[in-house]
Amino acid sequence: MRFAYVVLRDFRNYPYLELDIPPGASLFVGPNAQGKTNLLEACYYISSLSSPRAERESDLARWGTGCFSLAARLEDLGSVTTVKIDTAVTPSVRRKLRINDRRVTRRELVALFPCVYFSPDDLYIVKGSSALRRKFLDSILSRQDSVYAKTLQRYNDTVARRNTALKKAGADSSWKSTLESLDELLVNLGSPLLYRRLGLVEELSGYTQSTYKFIANGNCAVAYTSTLGETALDLDEIKAAFRQRLRELGREELARGVTLAGPHRDDLSVSLNGKSFRYFGSQGQQRSVMLALKMAEARCLQRSFGTKPVLLLDDVFSELDSEKKSKVLSLCDFGFQVLMTSTELPKHTGPRFSLFRVENNAAMPWGVGNQS
Ligand SMILES: Nc1ncnc2c1ncn2[C@@H]1O[C@H](COP(=O)(O)OP(=O)(O)OP(=O)(O)O)[C@@H](O)[C@H]1O
Ligand SMILES: [Mg+2]
16 A cells, blocks of 8 residues: 555644655655654554554644644555545544545554554664563554454453452452452453464564565564463463463562563563674664564564555664665665655665655655665
C-alpha cells in the first residue's frame, strides 16, 4: 500500500495541507519546528488511529480548534482506496471513519494497512528499559490482532489486582482464595500473550539479522528472554511452565507483594556477536539495529496484512555515516514507499528520491534528490 494523496485539516501545526505523494522514497526537508514530524505522525494516524508520540488525542488538534480531519487516497497494485477520518477531541474523543465513503469501525480501519514509524526516540528500545522492548512487541501484535490487545489489557489489570492480593494475603489469610483464582486467570491470560510473542520474535529475528547485515555488515541476534525460563512454542507447555513458576515463587511473591514472573517482566535481548547492543553498541550501531528491527516489523506486518507497509522514518539520517545513509535510501528498492524527514539535504550518492520542502505550515515539491 502507498499514500498517493493526503489532506490534513487542523492537524497539529497545519491549518490545511494537501499533498500528492509519489511512489518510492520521499524526503521532507526543512528547518526545525516546521511540521516534518507532524506530517509523518498524520500518516501514521491514518493507518492506526493512534499517534506514536502524543500522550493524548487532544494534542493532535491544532491549538484552539478542538477537532481535526485527515484524508488519504491509497493505492495498492492498481486499486484505489480512500480514507476519511474526522475526529473531535473535546469534550471527549469522537471519530467518524470512512473507507470509500462507507462508515466503518475503528477495527476495520486499523485492519486496512499498516505503517511502520521510526523516530530517534526508538533508540531507547535498544538502550532503554525492558518495558520499551515489550511495548515494541506488543504494538506489532496488537495491530496484527485486536484480540491480543484486549488480552493484554486484561492481563495487565490482573497483574495489578494480583499484586494487591499478594500484599493483603501476607497479613490476612482470607485473601488466599482470591489469590488462587487470580493465579489461574494470570496463567490463562498471560500464556497466549507469551505464545504470540515467542512466535513473533522467531519471525522478527531472521529479518532483523538480514537487514542488519545489509545496513551495517555485522551479525546480530534477537531472542526473547522469559521469566518463565525456556519454553517450547506450545500453549499447554507454556501454561504448565507458568503454573510451575508461580509455585516456585510463592513465598518470595508474598514477601514482596509483586508478581515476579510473566510476560509483564520479560525482555527481548538484542546482541552483536554475543555482546548486548544496550551496553556495548556504538550510537551508529544502535541506530542501525533499531532500523533493522523496524524493517523486521515491516516484514511481519506485511505478512499478516497481506500488503506492504509504508515506512515513516523521522530524522533517520542523523548519526549514520554516508554509506549507511544510502543503504537506508535503498530500502525503497524493496518496493516500500518510504517517507523520511531531515533538516538537511543528504550529501551522498545513492538511489533517487523525491524532495519536499517543509516550511511555514506547508510542504512543497522541491524536485528530485541524487540526480547523478
Ligand atoms: N496541536 C498543535 N497545534 C499547533 N501547533 C502544534 C501542535 N502540536 C505541535 N505543534 C507545533 O508544530 C511545530 C512543528 O512540530 P514538528 O515536531 O513537526 O517539527 P519538525 O519540523 O519535525 O522539527 P524538528 O526538525 O525540530 O524535528 C512545532 O512548533 C510545535 O510546537
Ligand atoms: Mg521532527
